[in-house]
Amino acid sequence: MTCTQDVTMMAAALLILWGITVTLQADLLADKKFLLLPPVNFTIKITGLAQVLLHWEPNPHQEQRNAILGYAVRINAPEEDDYETRDTESQCVTVLHKGFSASVQTIYWDEHSLPASSWVSAELKDPPGSPGTSILNLTCITNTIAKMHLRPFEVSLHCTWLVGLDAPEDTQYFLYYRYGSWTEECQEYSQDILKRNIACWFPRTSIDSTGLQRLVVHVNGSSRHATIKPYDQIFHLHAIDEVNPPMNVTAEIKGTSLCIQWEKPVSGFPTHCFNYEVKIHNTRKSSVLIGAIKTNSFISIIDDISKYSVQVRAAVSAACRKNGQWSKWSQPIYMGNDGLKIAIEWFIILLMAAIVFILLILLLICRTCHLWTKLFPPVPAPKNNLQELFVSPNSEKAGSNETEVEVISFVEEHGFEILEDSVF
Ligand SMILES: *[C@@H]1O[C@H](CO)[C@@H](O)[C@H](O)[C@H]1NC(C)=O
Numbered sequence: 246m247t248c249t250q251d252v253t254m255m256a257a258a259l260l261i262l263w264g265i266t267v268t269l270q271a272d273l274l275a276d277k278k279f280l281l282l283p284p285v286n287f288t289i290k291i292t293g294l295a296q297v298l299l300h301w302e303p304n305p306h307q308e309q310r311n312a313i314l315g316y317a318v319r320i321n322a323p324e325e326d327d328y329e330t331r332d333t334e335s336q337c338v339t340v341l342h343k344g345f346s347a348s349v350q351t352i353y354w355d356e357h358s359l360p361a362s363s364w365v366s367a368e369l370k371d372p373p374g375s376p377g378t379s380i381l382n383l384t385c386i387t388n389t390i391a392k393m394h395l396r397p398f399e400v401s402l403h404c405t406w407l408v409g410l411d412a413p414e415d416t417q418y419f420l421y422y423r424y425g426s427w428t429e430e431c432q433e434y435s436q437d438i439l440k441r442n443i444a445c446w447f448p449r450t451s452i453d454s455t456g457l458q459r460l461v462v463h464v465n466g467s468s469r470h471a472t473i474k475p476y477d478q479i480f481h482l483h484a485i486d487e488v489n490p491p492m493n494v495t496a497e498i499k500g501t502s503l504c505i506q507w508e509k510p511v512s513g514f515p516t517h518c519f520n521y522e523v524k525i526h527n528t529r530k531s532s533v534l535i536g537a538i539k540t541n542s543f544i545s546i547i548d549d550i551s552k553y554s555v556q557v558r559a560a561v562s563a564a565c566r567k568n569g570q571w572s573k574w575s576q577p578i579y580m581g582n583d584g585l586k587i588a589i590e591w592f593i594i595l596l597m598a599a600i601v602f603i604l605l606i607l608l609l610i611c612r613t614c615h616l617w618t619k620l621f622p623p624v625p626a627p628k629n630n631l632q633e634l635f636v637s638p639n640s641e642k643a644g645s646n647e648t649e650v651e652v653i654s655f656v657e658e659h660g661f662e663i664l665e666d667s668v669f
């Protein structure tokens with residue numbers, strides 16, 4: 246909860262006071278009968294979603310005697326808070342579904358040791374309805390999208406909630422958001438099977454994601470069987486803003502360096518407002534390197550036999566607003582050689598080399614030991630046939646044994662040569 250105080254008036258008053266105070270202090274201390282009267286007509290008025298205006302008037306019977314008077318305000322509910330003001334009104338942003346109560350008293354602005362007036366109080370009753378009919382677990386996220394019309398960016402809002410445990414089946418919920426003085430009702434709901442609204446989507450809002458104001462969300466409801474208690478929640482933008490991942494991530498291998506570049510995410514924040522994290526995953530070693538950087542590029546030394554996946558994410562730095570969440574990682578881009586492919590290639594080369602080597606050894610054994618002829622001795626049958634073929638005419642014509650032997654040995658040798666050739 247926050248309530249605004251009139252700071253400028255306070256500062257001006259302090260300057261004027263400084264002069265008067267010194268002379269008056271003695272008088273004031275001496276005259277303890279100078280009683281302060283409480284303010285009158287103290288009212289609390291709802292001026293917006295989760296916003297109230299406290300207003301009071303100075304007591305018309307109050308003596309002044311040159312003393313500067315102010316007011317102490319105490320918020321009692323929903324959350325205790327104390328502050329002082331010289332103004333006669335004050336605005337507070339706070340949830341109102343639990344009711345609101347506050348008190349105010351008149352004080353000496355510059356002399357807190359002197360007794361203040363009595364308190365006057367006012368309160369707003371909590372809205373009707375049993376607490377079990379309120380929604381539960383309201384979560385909202387904002388996201389910036391690039392945009393066409395007047396503003397360069399647009400902020401969307403998405404909220405989800407659970408139906409109250411005591412809410413009748415015919416309950417319908419309605420969601421409103423307020424940002425600054427702008428209030429808007431949701432137009433795009435999602436529903437559960439009983440057609441009760443359980444989520445809401447605003448494609449565009451009046452939210453300035455770079456602003457410091459908080460977002461108020463109010464969800465009320467109606468039912469024919471019960472009064473539905475409304476529910477308020479106040480969100481800090483930095484806590485619910487979903488930052489977009491960096492844009493146009495590219496990577497390039499130059500020798501043994503992996504150079505990665507990207508652009509700032511779609512966001513209302515300028516370039517200097519971002520922190521980045523780069524994730525380089527070596528798929529061969531399954532190791533991950535995460536680098537943190539403020540600029541838009543990153544260089545990493547790599548080996549050239551691995552495959553890498555590269556991702557980058559962004560967050561708005563503390564220089565521009567309170568630390569928020571990291572964006573999602575950008576889509577991975579793959580670089581370098583696939584380690585598995587290289588391994589398979591090497592395996593095939595080695596296998597072929599092994600086969601060649603074994604065959605060479607076999608051939609050598611064959612040559613040296615005449616293993617071939619031992620294993621497959623020349624078949625005698627063709628010898629006889631050939632013998633008959635060549636010999637019989639010879640024996641008929643010449644009848645010489647010498648010619649016979651010569652012819653056979655030639656055929657044998659020739660046959661061996663043919664077999665030997667057919668191995669390779
Ligand atoms: C307080 O309110 C009453 C009734 O509304 C009004 O008559 C009176 O003038 C107010 N007092 C001051 C000091 O404004």
Ligand SMILES: *[C@@H]1O[C@H](CO)[C@@H](O)[C@H](O)[C@H]1NC(C)=O
Nearest residue numbers: 380381382383384406407408
């Ligand atoms: C709702 O919120 C409560 C407390 O914050 C939590 O315990 C519960 O698990 C939440 N329920 C669901 C369904 O998320």
Ligand SMILES: *[C@@H]1O[C@H](CO)[C@@H](O)[C@H](O)[C@H]1NC(C)=O
Nearest residue numbers: 294419421463464465466467
């Ligand atoms: C819900 O709240 C809005 C904004 O304050 C109001 O206009 C509307 O009438 C309320 N609806 C119900 C059903 O209470």
